[in-house]
Amino acid sequence: MLRAIVTMASLAPVACNDTPASPTPSSNQTAATVRIVFLGSTTRRSDLPPSAAACVSGVGATHIHPSWRNFAGISLQPVPPDRYEITFSDVPLGARVSFRINDQNSCDENPTGAVTRNVLANDVRLVQNTTTPGNGDEPGYALSVAANGAVSQ
Numbered sequence: 001m002l003r004a005i006v007t008m009a010s011l012a013p014v015a016c017n018d019t020p021a022s023p024t025p026s027s028n029q030t031a032a033t034v035r036i037v038f039l040g041s042t043t044r045r046s047d048l049p050p051s052a053a054a055c056v057s058g059v060g061a062t063h064i065h066p067s068w069r070n071f072a073g074i075s076l077q078p079v080p081p082d083r084y085e086i087t088f089s090d091v092p093l094g095a096r097v098s099f100r101i102n103d104q105n106s107c108d109e110n111p112t113g114a115v116t117r118n119v120l121a122n123d124v125r126l127v128q129n130t131t132t133p134g135n136g137d138e139p140g141y142a143l144s145v146a147a148n149g150a151v152s153q
Contacts, residue, residue, distance in 0.1 A: 035085060037119070055104075069090075093147055098132055098141060099140055
């Protein structure tokens, strides 16, 4: 028993001298974290015209189609009463990427519910500046992100 205590005590200084992992990103970092926010009501508008009904049922839950995930549809998290958000940790660094958000409340402005305003990436307000594949070409956003999370359009 005494031998075990002596052995553990002799190893303790070694364990305490371990160097912690560096908090700075490594130079071989290939992806960044980006938080996408859509500022829009999380409840369906009651004033949508009957002509928007097909769009509303086609859109379903508010969602995003990111290019770096082959434009797969991914639901956004509602944050009532007035925004949706999602955070991605796999956005390629320095590459131009694009995405589209579809929301039922945009069906009277775009026949596919594609959102064309009130979108932010890492707190940078984006301007609709590209098209994305969907039901034909749909309005979307293109950006690039730096290792420190800075977004540019």
